[in-house]
Amino acid sequence: MNGYDHTKIEKKWQRVWKETGLYKTKEPKSTPLNPPSKDGGGESSSGQKLKVNSQKSYVLDMFPYPSGDGLHVGHPKGYIATDVYSRHKKMQGHSILHPMGWDAFGLPAENYAIKNKVHPAIAVRKNIKRFKSQLERIGFNYDWEREINTTDPDYYKWTQWIFLQMFKAGLAFQSHEPINWCPSCQTGLANEDLEDGKCERCGSVVEKKAIPQWVLRITKYADRLLSGLDALNWPEYIKESQRNWIGRSEGAEIGFKIYDLRFKKEEKKEDVAEVKVFTTRADTLFGATYLVLAPEHPLVAQFLSSSRMRGSSLDSPAPLPEGSSRRVRGGSTGNDSKIENADEVAEYLGKTKGKTEIERTTEGKEKTGVELKGIKAINPANQEEIPIWIADYVLADYGTGAIMAVPAHDERDFQFAKKFNLPVQCVIRPMLTADTPEELEERRESVLEGKECYVQNGDLINSGKFDGVNWIDAKSKIVKFVDGKVVTKYKLRDWVFSRQRYWGEPIPLIHCPKCGVVPVPEKELPVKLPNVKSYAPAGWFVLVLPSLS
Template sequence: MREYNPNKIEKKWQDIWDEKEVYKTSIDKDKPKFYALVEFPYPSGEGLHVGHPRPYTALDVVARKRRYQGYNVLYPMGWDAFGLPTENYAIKHKIHPAKVTENNIKRFKSQLKSIGFSFDWSKEIDTTDPHYYKWTQWIFLKLFEKGLAYKQEMPINWCTSCKIGLANEEVVGGACERCGGEVVRKVKNQWMLKITEYADRLIDDLELVNFIDRVKIQQTNWIGRSEGAELDFNISDKEDKLRVFTTRPDTIFGSTYMVIAVEHPLIDKYKDEISNYDEILEYRNIVSKKSDFERTELSKEKTGVELKGLKAINPATGKEIPIWISDYVLMTYGTGAIMAVPGHDQRDWEFAKKFNLPIVEVIKGGNIEKEAYTNTDQGILINSDFLDGMEVEKAKESMIKWLEEKGLGTKKTNFKLRDWVFSRQRYWGEPIPLVHCPKCGWVPVPESELPVMLPDVENYEPTDTGESPLAKITDWVNTTCPKCGGLAERETDTMPNWAGSSWYFLRYIDPHNEKQFASKEELDYWLPIDWYNGGMEHTTLHLLYSRFWHKFLYDLGLVSCPEPYLKRTSHGMILGHNNEKMSKSRGNVVNPDEIIKEFGADTLRTYEMFIGDFEKSAPWSENGVRGCRRFLERVWRLQDIVEDGDEYTKELESNIHKSIKKVSEDFESLKFNTGIATLMALLNDFNDHGKINKKDFETYLILLNPVAPHITEELWEITGLKGHLHDATWPEYDENKTKDEVIQMPIQVNGKVRGTIKINIDDTQETIRKKALDDENIQKFVEGRNIVKEIFVKGKIFNIVVK
């Protein structure tokens, strides 16, 4: 037997798979299809760390198993390559982003191939490839045609150092997460996508899919559908009104003040009548340095300023109430104004207590001197005029009816979900395919002229004005209007990297099609995606955005299913040895190249799947890696005890059938660690027996192959098994042979276990009684006493009752 040399073996089989195009896929209607999808990575300069292969290996295991079960499997890979990190790296190192991306993709692909994934590389895509983003632009134009893409003034987080707009999660403590520079709020004319048009369907259609519960909950909570009423509070002595949305119109009699956003337009409209306008401006400046997330955190200290000189009128009581501004009310959420009910809302109560505002209890049962009575879903209305004595639900209905009769409000469904800010003032992104004409307004670039290519320029650094770097490239910006032929200018904002990742799964299906984003025949065959796995951090926005784009294409008749993903699962992170998230700054990154060089790709794959519960995070352990390498070395040595034979060895047959069943089930339910443990136990059984035949070995290699494909292919060939392992069929088990013929049965005396005996599974009660009474341990508790009763459940319980 030659020495186990994974580096030599693994390269050999990777070359064979490539040469034979083993994993290349096409339509095959004689087979059931299985589309397995993992989130495509952003190809960073650091390359892969050992956390990246965990989800890829998991679905690779499932994909390989399904191929053996006769499925036509599509398992593709590509690159989510636009975005700010590449642009920042390019600026810092004076290398064009396209070149940076090309180098990074080359490295990532080399690393992935070295791990032996069964990706169909003929389906590879790259979001920065003009052949790809042509269709991203095409979809945007369809959204524009249908009125779902529009421009609007929107506040953005502006980093004064990076000179770019930041997402809310990139602002920490009023500073840029990356550079620490000051962040201010700027109002910018932005392209928006009207995802709110699909809000109801994005919630309701979750009933059509098999997502894990926590994913469904995240989607539902982010959309935030709520039923209530929209109503107007008049401003005293003014024609203007403040419109609010509330889920609790029944509590309106308890509204003792209002709070509006610091950006509310009525503030500036009436600035001459607001006696403390300078104080308002000072507070507004402080708030402008906070992200939306920081502004709405419930746990923070309440701050605000009263608008002195303006009062609102509670439409139910007719009384004047003060108007305040506070950071926790956003102009971009709801109407930018709320009615505050401090007797029954914790945040309102804290605000009222701090600023000594009135608190009125309107639902019986609250202790308003100590805290807000927030459990108000049930209760009796008090201090509420015609609502007094009503239960909450009845009071809601009555108040909405009263508002509608008085012309003061109406029933309304509201959503937390906001329209999607789609503009980025960056170079490295898809150009938005529109031109602005002084006569015609915004005009689409004709489809025949797509893609609108990014200009190849030397300087792509950000501008001081907040405009995209593209705005400085006048020979690219200046163009003619496709509609009237007059002078026009191109849109210089680019799309976010969310754009390419919102539909990539569709392009995988037909990536080289020049006439369509994918052919209808291919789409109809492969969709919906059978299994999609990715990180929990992407189960909110990415999942939401991609479902939105898919539904839009479904409405156009371009895809035939309303949901793109039938099943969505998520994995836990692999942490550093210090139990912290792997990152360069923490110094705990483990490079898979080093693991492969020292231990082999199969060891890496086995350890990634054996490290623990797939859905939970787990720390990296080199001792664990070494243990998996020792396991594979023991598998390698099995070739020494293999004999001829085409039926399972009798003494091993039951354990083999149990292992087939257990591994088959565990690989499908993401319990890879217990599946591998089963194979480790079966290996021990083989060695304890001292010899196995080719049928035993063949089945073992197929079961292990999805996890460790290289060593198993090599052993298959060395042992002279028929053909190649990758052409084999997944073994089936006989349910009857998974049941033990001899089992250990606990024997109870007066309900307490006093010993165990070996029985045949089909033994009668009489036979079991005799074996029990012959057992020395049981005899001690029965001897000299009368047996008054026996309780027998076949294969499970034998209880002897004595006195």
Template sequence: MKYDHKAIEKKWQDAWEKAGVFHAENNSRKPKYYALIEFPYPSGQGLHVGHPRPYTALDIIARKRRMQGYNVLYPIGWDAFGLPTENYAIKNHIHPAQVTKKNIARFKQQIKSLGISFDWSREINTTDPEYYKWTQWIFLQLFKHGLAYKKEMNVNWCTGCKCVLANEEVVEGVCERCGSPVVHKVKSQWMLKITDYAQKLIDGLDDVDYPERVKTQQKNWIGRSEGAEVDFKTTVGDTLTVYTTRPDTLFGATYMVISPEHPYIEKWKDHLENLDAVREYQAKAARKSEFERAEVAKDKTGVKLEGVSAVNPVNGKEIPIFISDYVLMTYGTGAIMAVPAHDTRDWEFARKFDLPVIEVVQGGNVEKEAFTDCATGTMVNSGFLNGLPVEKAKEAIKTYMEDKGFGHRKINYKLRDWVFARQRYWGEPIPIVHCDKCGYVPVPEDQLPVRLPEVESYEPTDDGESPLAKMTDWVNTTCPHCGGPAKRETDTMPQWAGSSWYFLRYTDPHNDKEFASKEAMKYWLPVDWYNGGMEHTTLHLLYSRFWHKFLYDIG
């Protein structure tokens, strides 16, 4: 007898679902077990081997735990907002909502045919207004607690997707989604102040059962360092502040470099004798990605600012200021002090522009190359620091600068604030209105969700504005604070928004009063086993830890 697997397996899969065989129980006295997958993005291609491989592995665990008497939560849902769907919709002239609905149906049919023991009664979809209502609610809490803000900044602009990307979404100078070159633009952007949680995100790694390489990647990405902020006076009266992990080498600082985007360039334009050369260099730098600009092996380029100099605070010597594209406004203060004797990049730059090289940590031959093996050693050519070992010199100079008032101890992080806006259609509307009188005002919580409106054209615009900006009937609204005319925010949230808290919603997915009850979260959390890709170690996994810690902090 021939085995008709399609008919027989579907019959029993339907029977299992009808009987709720794999549904997690509420209010159970059994011990719980929460098994979580990185919920899929429903692309038009359907499943690939990267989907059932981790699902099957965790399905084995989930089934075993059920047989051991656990109340198992093994949920499924869809991370369905984002650029790939929108790009497909634009190319094929189909609305993104229709594309998403069709893709989810295909994914669901394929996954169900595999017989994986997901709890389909808790299925979620990030594009469902009843889901993104709570994504918007979380954003409002971030805004009310000062962790969501808008600022003019230099951003990564994808030339293909025509939208802003977070630093984490730029890989080797191109967009991780479409592979198009990424350039820099200055735009007003919504940001999330993840940097306020930098130390908590590091400390929290001690409490999670992650593989060591995941912990290491996150620690390196956050990039904690101890050093000092040092103030350099300038010949025009302003102060340039730098962050350095090696304040002990101040006597060897023979020039400074600032980012081409540094705001002082505009302030100093009337003092600059070579403004045309500066402008030309700024234009070239704007066409490069941060990855290209930060490459150690690239040619050293720059322009000296003729007409403005800095003053080294430890010896009073005037030193030149350059602009160069290897200094970024997104890291530190956008200005550095250069010690060419002990940094290879600074040494090469100094040689190219004929700048002094002063050895301050003994060893090597700094006339031939930078002496970089200087984590230990003895200070020379450094005034009152002469003869001290490096570690003692670090403490001595920090105390000295604090006593003299030109610097202070500082802990710094490489982690940058999260660019949380996209100039695209297919995403969660940001629940903020702008009033000329009141500024940025949150939409009242009882008016959530702010629904994504229907549009005739959802194609990205060449001027960098969201397609929603053209919808004047939707954009023009009333200020919730003063009642005057106001305009809705037209940028949408990035795809990472809905995936930063989905694991919380699974615990109570039908709750219409809160994103999840405290009782449900207390029972189900923490997640006992999570299967996810290493590629999201510094994206989804870091973002979700940030949101989780914030929500915990506000109770």
């Protein structure tokens, strides 16, 4: 018996499959719901409802980025699995829709083009030809008549149409909040584009940068995503990881007035701003002994604004988080900075900028921070002055970017307070255990004196008229007492949609000086990507339109 020559065999049968249309998607066969009569007369099929005889299966692969000289081992690894599944369904009599296409817009293709000094359109065409040839040789059961290319205007006409529907529904909006920014790729990134705080594409350490960008409001669907997990036939540990990714937290937003110490001698202190904090432990509000802002919080930039910092990114503070307000007495121009240690604060901001989110929030890491000297906050529960700090363990994109620190009942706050000698006020009656009465009393005194952090629940103490109230009941009562608001927050972040890069479908919106942002009429879609000679990024603020060919 001659040896098996796979090259001849595969070429022969792939040619037969192609000529016979073996993998062409066939519409399921249908028959009238009302069968013809026994005498053969039957009813006219015109307008008659049909019964589908065949089940349908839609098998969708992740379309590859045509951003290399050919397939890598990871491509067939995934595609073989879907090929086996779709063939299995076909053998069971299903009508199969198993398309293939090219995710040809975006960073991978553009970065490949920049590296090879060629226009992305040329690189994409060349790479797609190579990729398709390799996939055909492997013999996957794709229906190539349904091939998709995301750079085709006939395709992205419909992605633009979808974007317009989301814009009209308030699900696409423009934001100016700090986002993940890759200094190498010169683009904004979603949290899911990061790996250990670095850009998944180039490995650069990602910075937080406040720039205008379009965002998709996926948080609006957070509760639906959570409830939908219950109906999935997935392993429980995977569903739990998804729940943690969404990260639903029920709590309250509480306002803290901030005032300038220069006006302290006046009978009535005039607040210059208000910052909202998000907390899940409103019952401990009387124990808040300091306030912490994320280094990227817009109020930090506002307070630092002065002539010696003009020209830096701190000159133009970003919009405040929802609910926060800014009111500056007498303005803040020239050298008139309310922060007495502005240089120290600016130095700390610079150090924080180079840290990843994981480095900033890793459990057990040494706490760092700087007090904003010259301003104070007022605890709304007891009207006591408390200092304001910035610290990198607080993140701008979770909650409101500001926290009320309760060191007696939060371990991170406790470590921070001990390092910087800040007061610790116990407001939950400790329920402790010990081997002897003496040890029990010693532990109790340790908690009450602020030498030990107590993170359990219990009845309130040192909380004014709420002393003795159970912590559960105290939450809602204290929120009402300080005019707070019950809210739900998520770790899930809205999705940064605009990349500030050239190679992508244009966003179908017009910036009109009179009317503001106006959607392109649907009948005028697609808005085609202009052809440019120079497309390499040079910062988010540089337009490519002057380079139109």
